Structures are given as C-alpha cells and as structure tokens.
Amino acid sequence: MTAQIELKNIDKHYGAFHALKNVSLSIAKGSFVALVGPSGCGKSTLLRSIAGLETITSGDLHIAGKEMTGVPPRHRDIAMVFQSYALYPHMTVEENLTYSLRLHGVGKAEAKAKAAEVAATTGLSALLSRYPRQLSGGQRQRVAMGRAIIRNPKAFLFDEPLSNLDAALRVQMRKEIRALHDRLGATSVYVTHDQIEAMTMADWVVVMRDGIIEQQGRPLDLYDQPVNRFVAGFIGSPAMNFVDGVISEDGRGVVVGAGDRIPLARQAEPNRKVVAGVRPENLRVAEGAASFHFEVGNVESTGSATYLTSKDGALQLVQTERLGFSVGDRVGLDIDPALVHLFDPQSGARI
Amino acid sequence: MRRFLASLRDGVGFDILLVGAAMVFLVAMAGLPLIYNVLMSFQQVDMFTLGSLIRPWAGFQNYIDVVREPAFWLVTKNTFIFVFFSMGGQFIIGFALALFFAQNFPGASTIRGLFLVSWVMPGLVVGAIWSWILAGDFGVLNTILKGLGIIQSNVFWKSDPAFSIWAVVIANIWLGLAFNMLLLSVGLAAIPRDLYEAAELDGANAFQRFWTITLPMMRSTIGAVLSLGLIGTLQQFDLFPAITEGGPANTSTVAQYWSWQMSFQLYDFAKGATISVMMLVLVLIASIIYVRSTRHEVRG
Ligand SMILES: Nc1ncnc2c1ncn2[C@@H]1O[C@H](COP(=O)(O)OP(=O)(O)OP(=O)(O)O)[C@@H](O)[C@H]1O
Ligand SMILES: [Mg+2]
Numbered sequence: 022m023t024a025q026i027e028l029k030n031i032d033k034h035y036g037a038f039h040a041l042k043n044v045s046l047s048i049a050k051g052s053f054v055a056l057v058g059p060s061g062c063g064k065s066t067l068l069r070s071i072a073g074l075e076t077i078t079s080g081d082l083h084i085a086g087k088e089m090t091g092v093p094p095r096h097r098d099i100a101m102v103f104q105s106y107a108l109y110p111h112m113t114v115e116e117n118l119t120y121s122l123r124l125h126g127v128g129k130a131e132a133k134a135k136a137a138e139v140a141a142t143t144g145l146s147a148l149l150s151r152y153p154r155q156l157s158g159g160q161r162q163r164v165a166m167g168r169a170i171i172r173n174p175k176a177f178l179f180d181e182p183l184s185n186l187d188a189a190l191r192v193q194m195r196k197e198i199r200a201l202h203d204r205l206g207a208t209s210v211y212v213t214h215d216q217i218e219a220m221t222m223a224d225w226v227v228v229m230r231d232g233i234i235e236q237q238g239r240p241l242d243l244y245d246q247p248v249n250r251f252v253a254g255f256i257g258s259p260a261m262n263f264v265d266g267v268i269s270e271d272g273r274g275v276v277v278g279a280g281d282r283i284p285l286a287r288q289a290e291p292n293r294k295v296v297a298g299v300r301p302e303n304l305r306v307a308e309g310a311a312s313f314h315f316e317v318g319n320v321e322s323t324g325s326a327t328y329l330t331s332k333d334g335a336l337q338l339v340q341t342e343r344l345g346f347s348v349g350d351r352v353g354l355d356i357d358p359a360l361v362h363l364f365d366p367q368s369g370a371r372i
Numbered sequence: 373m374r375r376f377l378a379s380l381r382d383g384v385g386f387d388i389l390l391v392g393a394a395m396v397f398l399v400a401m402a403g404l405p406l407i408y409n410v411l412m413s414f415q416q417v418d419m420f421t422l423g424s425l426i427r428p429w430a431g432f433q434n435y436i437d438v439v440r441e442p443a444f445w446l447v448t449k450n451t452f453i454f455v456f457f458s459m460g461g462q463f464i465i466g467f468a469l470a471l472f473f474a475q476n477f478p479g480a481s482t483i484r485g486l487f488l489v490s491w492v493m494p495g496l497v498v499g500a501i502w503s504w505i506l507a508g509d510f511g512v513l514n515t516i517l518k519g520l521g522i523i524q525s526n527v528f529w530k531s532d533p534a535f536s537i538w539a540v541v542i543a544n545i546w547l548g549l550a551f552n553m554l555l556l557s558v559g560l561a562a563i564p565r566d567l568y569e570a571a572e573l574d575g576a577n578a579f580q581r582f583w584t585i586t587l588p589m590m591r592s593t594i595g596a597v598l599s600l601g602l603i604g605t606l607q608q609f610d611l612f613p614a615i616t617e618g619g620p621a622n623t624s625t626v627a628q629y630w631s632w633q634m635s636f637q638l639y640d641f642a643k644g645a646t647i648s649v650m651m652l653v654l655v656l657i658a659s660i661i662y663v664r665s666t667r668h669e670v671r672g
Contacts (some may be wrong), residue, residue: 094572101573107566111588120584121574168574359606 024072024083025050025176025208025241031080033066033232040066044080044279048210048225055223056212063232064212068178071210073097085175101171101178104185106161107155114140114164115149121172135171143167144200145311159190170201176208183218186228195222216256220244230254250369253298253362259328261298262336265366268293274312275363282312284302286358295372298362301337304354306344311353317346406652411638412645419639423497434646443622443630448535451626454544457602458608462547466552466597470584473553474560484557491550499614502543506530506615536616543634552597559593582633585641599662607650627651 026048033041040063048054056064068077071082073094082089084097103115109117119132127135140146143163153161162182169177182198183191199222200210213219220240223356227237228251236243247253253261257291266275266283272291275283283297320330322343329346330339338354346352363372379385408425413434415427437445442466458615473484505512517523529539547570563586587594609628612618618625618633625633628649635644 051597072569073572074572095575095577098571099573101570103570105564105566105568107564109567109570109585109593120571122575124575124580124584168570172574368411 023050023086024048025052025085026210027083028067028071029081029083031067031070031082032078032079033063033070034076040202040232041070041077042230046227046237047232050208051197051206051209052224053209053303054225054227056182056188056210056221056227056229057214057219057369058229059215059237059255060214062229064214064229065088065180066232067211067229068101068180068212069114071176072099072101072178088121089340098175099178100172100174102165102169102181104181106153106165106185107169108161108164112144112152113150113152114167115157116144117164118149118167118171118265121211125172142170158185159194162186165339166198168203170205170207172348173205174211177202177371181213182217183213191218195216200341217258220256226256228255237331245346246371247298248360248371250298250364252305253364255297255372257300259301259337259339261366262304263360264299264335265295266295266297268295275309275361275372277313278311281314283361284312285355285361285363289363291354293372294366296366298364299360303337303357303360304338305356306338306340307353307355309353311355313356315352317348317350317352320344320346320348329345383667409650410652411646412642413649415642417640417642417645422641430642434642435650438646438650443625446622447627447630449623450622451611451623453537453581454541454608454626455605457538458544458548459598461541462552463594463597465545466549467501467556469549469553470556470560473557484553487550487553487567488567489550490547491554493547495547495608495610496614498547499543499611500543502539502546502611503530506539507543508532528615529618533620533623537626540611540615540624540626543615544605546610547608547611548601551604552601555593555597555600556590559590559597560581563589564594596660599659602658603655608656 024047026046028044029110030048031041032039044063044067047052058064066075070077071084073092077090084099089097109120112120115133115136118136119148120125122132122135136149137146140149142174143161145160145167145168147196148156148160148164153164154253155241156164162185165182179198183194186194195218198209198211201207211219211222220243223240225237226240226243228235228243230251236248238246243252247261250263253265264275264277264283266277268285268289268291269276269282270276270291272288273285274291275285275295275297277283277297283299290297315329315336315338316332317329318334319328321328321330323342327340327342327344329340329344329352330336332349338352364370365372373576376385409426412427414430414432416430416433421427447568469484469487473480505528508514508526508531510530513529514523514526517527518525527535528536567585567589568581570589576584590628606628607623609632612626612629618623618629622630628651629643631644631651633644634640634647
C-alpha cells in the first residue's frame with residue numbers, strides 16, 4: 022500500500038512552546054487512522070498541520086506524493102470535519118454542501134444533483150432547504166460530513182467530530198462514519214481523546230503524549246503489547262492496574278507488598294524493581310488458595326459485569342459473573358502469567 | 373390587584389413597565405419636539421407668534437416656498453453629495469481599516485485604539501483642525517499634494533465653489549472613520565475563525581472568503597453602520613460653521629445647515645422646520661429599507 026499522507030520529522034513550535042516533537046507517521050491510502058491522547062497532547066495541532074491550517078516549523082509533509090510545504094490549504098484537496106462543525110450559518114444545508122463545488126466552478130444543475138446524492142447517503146434529503154440553526158446537533162454533524170464527502174478529497178480529517186453528541190448517537194455515528202469510509206475507499210485521519218472510539222473505528226491507532234508519538238500500531242497490538250506504561254494505561258477501559266513490586270529471587274514472579282506474588286510466564290532479572298501491569302479483565306477470582314490478594318473497597322454491578330475496586334483504589338477487577346462480595350472482603354486472585362506486563366519504574370518502558 | 377402586583381414582579385407586567393418607562397421618556401424628549409416641528413411646518417410663523425402653539429394654518433405653502441427658494445436645488449445636490457460621499461468614504465475606508473487591524477499583527481489593537489481620538493474630539497475642534505489643513509495658502513494638504521506633484525498650484529478648498537463641499541466631506545470622512553471602523557471591527561471579530569478555515573479547505577481564496585463569508589456574515593453590522601452613518605451625516609452640523617459656513621454662495625450648504633440658517637439667521641422658523649421635516653422623511657425611508665433588509669436575518 023502506498024502512503025497517502027507521509028509525515029517526516031515534523032516539529033511545530035508555538036513561540037517557545039514545542040507542540041509537536043519530531044513526529045513521523047505514514048498513513049496508507051485507504052486506511053483509517055486514529056490519533057488519540059490526553060487533552061493538549063497535540064492531536065489537533067498535528068491534524069491542522071496536515072490540513073495546512075498551521076504551518077509546521079520543520080519537517081516534511083507529503084500528500085499523495087507531493088511535497089506540501091508552502092501549499093495553502095485550498096490547494097491540498099483535503100476535507101476536514103471540525104468539532105464545532107463550522108457550518109456556514111448564512112447558507113442552507115444545500116448551499117453548505119455545494120459550497121466547494123460552486124467555488125470550483127461546477128454548474129448549478131450538477132451541484133444540485135451531487136448535493137441530492139450526498140444528502141441521500143447522509144440522511145439529509147428532507148433538510149436541504151434548512152439553515153444550520155434549524156438543525157439538531159446530530160443533523161449538523163451529518164451536514165459537516167456531507168460537506169466533506171461531496172468533493173471526493175484526497176483525505177478526510179476529523180477533529181473530535183462526535184464529542185458534541187449524546188452517547189447513543191455517538192455509537193451510531195461511529196459505525197456510520199466507518200461504513201462511509203469503507204464505501205468511499207477514503208483515507209481518514211480521526212482525532213479523538215476517546216480510546217474506545219479509536220479502538221473500534223481505526224485500522225491504525227497513534228497514541229500521542231506531549232507532542233510525541235508514544236506508540237502506533239493496530240488497535241489490538243496496542244492493547245496486547247503496549248510499549249510503555251503510558252500507552253498501557255491509556256488503551257483499555259477500565260484502565261490497566263499497576264502494582265509496584267520487586268522481581269523474586271527465582272525471577273519467576275513479582276513480590277508485592279505483604280508477601281503477595283504475581284506470577285510471570287518468563288524469567289526476569291531477579292531483585293529488580295518493577296511495575297507490574299494487569300488489566301482488570303484479566304484478574305480472576307480464585308477458586309482455592311491464591312498468591313495475590315485484594316481487599317474490596319467498592320462493588321459496582323451493571324448487570325452484565327461486576328466491577329470490584331480495592332480499598333486503596335489502586336486495583337480494579339472486572340468480571341462477567343455476578344459476584345456476591347461486599348466491602349471489606351478479602352479476595353484471592355488468579356492471574357494468568359502470560360497477561361502480566363512489566364514496566365520500568367523510572368522510564369515506564371516495557372521490560 | 374394581587375394578580376397585577378404579582379405580574380409586575382415576574383410576569384408580563386414587568387416587561388410592560390420597562391417598555392412603558394422608555395416610551396414615556398421617548399415621547400417626552402423626542403416625540404413632542406418632533407410633533408411640534410412637524411406642526412410648525414404647516415403653520416404661518418412669525419416673530420410674534422413664536423411662543424404660541426396654535427397659529428394660522430398654512431397648508432403646504434411652506435413646502436412650496438422652500439422648493440421655490442433659489443438655493444433649494446443646490447442645497448439638495450450638496451446634501452446628496454455630502455451624505456453619499458461621506459458615508460461611502462467612512463464606510464469603505466473604515467472597512468478597509470477594520471480588515472487591516474483584524475490581521476492581528478503586533479500592536480494592532482493599540483493602534484486601533486488610537487483611532488478613537490477622532491471620535492472623542494468635538495466636531496468644532498475637528499472642523500478647526502481641518503480648516504487649517506485645508507487652508508488655501510498655508511494648508512498642509514496643499515503642501516503635500518504639491519510635493520507629490522498631484523497639483524501644480526494651491527487649491528482653495530474652502531473658498532473655491534468647485535471644492536467647498538468636498539472640503540467638508542473630507543473632514544467628515546475623517547470624523548466618522550473611527551466609529552465605522554470600530555463597529556465593523558466588532559462585527560468582524562464576531563465571525564468564528566473556523567468558518568474561514570472551513571472555507572479555505574473548501575477551496576476559497578482570500579477574495580472568495582471575503583465575498584462569501586465575511587460580507588454575508590457582516591450583513592446586519594453593515595446595515596447598522598450604514599443607517600447610523602446616514603443619521604450621523606444628516607446630523608453633522610459643527611463642521612460647517614468651522615470650515616466653510618456654507619459658502620461660498622451656498623455651494624457647501626447642506627439641508628441641516630440650511631435649516632439652521634433659515635431658523636436662526638433669517639428667523640424664518642416655518643421654513644427651517646419645513647426643511648427638517650423633509651429630511652425626516654428621507655431618514656424614515658432609509659430606515660424602512662434598513663429594517664426590511666435585516667428582517668431575513670440569518671446569523672446563526
Ligand atoms: N495557537 C497556539 N498558541 C500557543 N499554543 C498553542 C496554540 N494552539 C495550541 N497550543 C498548545 O499546543 C498544545 C497542543 O494543542 P492541541 O490543540 O493540538 O491539543 P489537543 O491534543 O488537540 O487537545 P484536545 O484534546 O484538548 O483538543 C496545547 O498545549 C496547546 O496549549
Ligand atoms: Mg483538539
């Protein structure tokens with residue numbers, strides 16, 4: 022697959038503030054790439070740099086093989102869906118949709134036909150003559166989508182497009198956007214701070230922090246093999262449990278606090294201080310004797326799952342069975358050694 | 373009664389009370405003099421009946437007399453020139469400056485603030501300053517224009533019949549510039565930035581963005597600026613006594629100044645009132661056009 026968008030060693034400074042640090046990323050044609058990370062990590066900045074709305078301080082950006090330095094946004098042939106939607110308030114839905122076509126000299130009749138077609142795929146047919154202020158949030162979102170797809174651009178950029186919608190609509194639009202992407206064979210870059218959105222929609226997830234790409238890869242690879250403690254904690258919900266400990270003398274386990282032990286599947290360097298990471302869904306309540314214990318501080322039940330939180334709040338456990346525990350119970354846990362991650366306490370890097 | 377008091381506290385009654393207070397004030401301060409003025413334009417007024425309200429009825433005789441005045445058409449022409457070019461100059465230069473200062477270069481807002489000076493200054497002072505600038509023999513403007521090679525010999529701005537009205541127009545453009553620029557700047561600032569970004573990605577160049585985003589989004593601001601500008605120019609009085617006194621030979625007299633001359637120099641109050649009523653009709657027509665144009669307001 023060829024790269025539709027290629028970023029090489031991109032740096033972006035806002036005055037003294039270093040917003041993007043040596044970012045390199047290759048986005049394959051036809052792929053759906055999600056940029057995730059905590060607020061302020063530079064996701065929007067990266068996206069806007071691709072669009073040309075921000076000038077990059079140094080580095081190379083190629084779109085469809087062409088160098089983009091100094092190319093204004095209007096010549097990059099890229100469509101963006103803004104978080105605020107940025108619909109033109111003085112234009113009807115139809116005029117919003119056809120704005121770019123009219124700018125490119127497409128005839129009235131043809132633009133109208135195209136708008137009707139796009140409206141049909143985005144469910145806007147009945148709303149073409151309305152103004153944006155007469156639309157609901159979800160409908161505005163669709164107009165923003167329609168405006169992007171109508172001119173068949175080289176890539177779609179989404180900046181948290183669903184964050185203004187309610188939970189149910191968000192789940193539905195997630196599917197619709199992905200379906201639209203597949204149908205159009207488009208290349209999409211999707212910014213979100215919601216890792217579930219990233220995991221479920223994208224073929225390729227890029228995790229950012231403080232202007233750096235911490236890790237990129239296929240969603241499940243990120244889940245299974247996080248390169249550091251940050252990614253491990255960021256991907257997955259509820260978040261991974263982290264326990265400080267020391268590798269045992271025999272190197273086959275992590276000794277934690279009051280004689281508890283987390284088993285390891287492989288040999289580790291004895292006596293080394295580590296942080297062990299176990300996902301809440303990988304902890305099992307032990308049938309018999311257990312090597313690791315946990316005092317229940319809180320029990321939450323959603324019906325389909327039970328969430329147990331330890332007294333000190335440091336550990337969480339998810340189980341699909343209904344568990345009859347109450348606060349203060351001491352629970353023995355089974356831990357699958359293959360699912361234990363080890364991180365360096367200082368650098369946070371995976372061991 | 374309880375019901376009435378309750379509605380005063382948190383119902384329609386409170387709204388009516390607020391509107392009512394404003395209405396009483398308006399009628400007393402603006403309405404009555406206006407009606408008095410209109411009434412006077414249909415009466416025979418002389419020095420002896422000045423104090424009374426009921427005077428001999430004149431019908432449209434005052435209007436006929438005003439139109440028959442030898443200066444009438446000249447004044448009408450001057451008024452249109454004054455209004456049209458003052459507003460045009462104020463608006464176009466004001467808009468250009470507003471766009472310029474919207475570029476957010478360092479110091480933009482400070483320099484923009486300095487423009488307020490012209491707005492703060494009394495019209496008479498501005499008139500005096502421009503009177504010096506425009507002076508035929510020692511004025512700065514002539515010196516500059518000669519230095520640039522645009523004119524060969526001094527132009528007597530204030531006393532040349534061909535230029536006298538323009539002398540006042542130039543001063544008035546300067547006087548109203550800051551107001552126009554400020555209102556338009558506020559309008560510009562209210563347009564969300566992401567609209568421009570979306571338009572840019574949609575392929576609009578700078579001119580297309582101005583034409584398809586800025587102008588339509590500014591519609592109500594522009595309407596307000598133009599109608600206030602019209603009122604402002606029709607009210608502009610101070611510059612005339614300070615610069616040309618309407619001369620030479622009425623070539624720079626406009627309706628409002630003429631009305632004042634009639635009333636307070638020639639003591640023909642009926643004609644003075646008549647001229648101001650004629651102006652009122654003009655403003656009324658302009659306001660109706662403005663209100664109609666903003667009725668389909670679409671700003672989101
Ligand atoms: N115009 C600017 N001038 C200075 N700093 C800026 C500017 N724009 C963004 N920043 C800084 O750059 C960093 C990255 O901002 P960015 O908007 O890319 O974050 P983000 O990852 O999109 O966050 P969020 O999830 O909150 O949208 C932030 O720390 C922000 O303060
Ligand atoms: Mg952002």
